Amino acid sequence: MMAKAAMIDYAPGVTAIDAQFAGRTGQVASHLLVDAGEAALVDVGSNHSVPHILRALDDKGIARSAVRYVCVTHVHLDHAGGAGELMRHLPQATLVVHPRSARHMIDPSALYAGARSIFGDEVMARDYGEPVPVPEERVRIVDEGDRLELGGRSLLFLDTPGHANHHYSMVDETTNRIFAGDTFGVSYRSLATDQGDFIFPSTSPVHFDPDAAHRSVDRLRDLRPEAIYVAHFGEVTDIPRLAGEMHRGLDAHVDVALRHADAGHGQADAIAADLLQWFIRRLREHGAGLRDAEVEDRLALDIQVNTQGLVVWLQRRQRQ
Numbered sequence: 001m002m003a004k005a006a007m008i009d010y011a012p013g014v015t016a017i018d019a020q021f022a023g024r025t026g027q028v029a030s031h032l033l034v035d036a037g038e039a040a041l042v043d044v045g046s047n048h049s050v051p052h053i054l055r056a057l058d059d060k061g062i063a064r065s066a067v068r069y070v071c072v073t074h075v076h077l078d079h080a081g082g083a084g085e086l087m088r089h090l091p092q093a094t095l096v097v098h099p100r101s102a103r104h105m106i107d108p109s110a111l112y113a114g115a116r117s118i119f120g121d122e123v124m125a126r127d128y129g130e131p132v133p134v135p136e137e138r139v140r141i142v143d144e145g146d147r148l149e150l151g152g153r154s155l156l157f158l159d160t161p162g163h164a165n166h167h168y169s170m171v172d173e174t175t176n177r178i179f180a181g182d183t184f185g186v187s188y189r190s191l192a193t194d195q196g197d198f199i200f201p202s203t204s205p206v207h208f209d210p211d212a213a214h215r216s217v218d219r220l221r222d223l224r225p226e227a228i229y230v231a232h233f234g235e236v237t238d239i240p241r242l243a244g245e246m247h248r249g250l251d252a253h254v255d256v257a258l259r260h261a262d263a264g265h266g267q268a269d270a271i272a273a274d275l276l277q278w279f280i281r282r283l284r285e286h287g288a289g290l291r292d293a294e295v296e297d298r299l300a301l302d303i304q305v306n307t308q309g310l311v312v313w314l315q316r317r318q319r320q
């Protein structure tokens with residue numbers, strides 16, 4: 001018998017399923033939204049996440065044919081890598097994508113090659129697996145302002161660039177809750193303290209755009225949502241405070257990058273070192289009670305990816 005899936009139930013019809021990304025818990029959530037017998041999944045992790053998501057549906061008694069939509073907020077592989085494999089198991093599902101994402105889901109080879117050039121073959125095989133193409137007729141493009149219905153709920157799609165230029169957020173207008181992917185940052189449950197949730201921006205390669213990221217944070221905040229669901233990881237409330245933290249985090253990341261804009265060879269190491277110091281200081285202010293080495297250990301991958309995104313942003317900026 002298989003163990004039960006790891007899940008957190010939030011508001012009526014909203015559940016975070018732990019996608020067990022790269023074999024780790026608490027890193028990537030696949031959010032499940034259910035209304036009147038119909039279901040949608042928002043972000044799905046990698047190929048290796050698919051069994052966990054299917055088991056969660058089974059544990060909740062949701063038939064695979066009840067899943068109408070698989071929504072990928074953007075086509076980074078920790079969100080969309082498993083979509084093709086998952087769609088094979090969900091006969092009635094339509095894949096819902098940003099206009100810039102569709103071709104990468106129909107033919108994921110460029111996406112996979114791009115990620116391999118960043119992470120290397122070993123990590124790609126171990127943590128991702130090769131994405132499965134999605135038949136074109138099962139892909140639906142949603143543009144800014146488009147709506148879909150799920151059960152009795154109205155779902156509104158907003159173009160929210162910044163983390164990526166192929167990123168939408170999905171607003172459950174019926175309950176005013178937003179599924180934001182990475183637009184509203186990263187908020188691991190394990191870093192919450194009695195001061196509340198800890199949040200920070202994800203500046204991943206290759207399209208990070210700080211100006212757009214600031215605007216998208218404000219856009220979501222200004223909807224005054226009851227809650228935002230972030231892919232890393234789960235529900236956050238207290239949105240005005242967290243929006244402020246996101247702006248400060250974005251500014252801090254940009255400051256670090258600009259400080260080392262002309263650093264040449266050692267640029268990435270210098271940026272990563274400064275980001276680590278920023279995280280250590282912020283987590284101390286937040287009362288996280290972590291030793292420096294623990295901060296470094298827990299956030300190593302985030303710092304690495306944020307550094308890579310800032311380096312690419314500096315290169316793009318210098319070309320302009």
Ligand SMILES: [Zn+2]
Binds near residue numbers: 078182
């Ligand atoms: Zn992500």
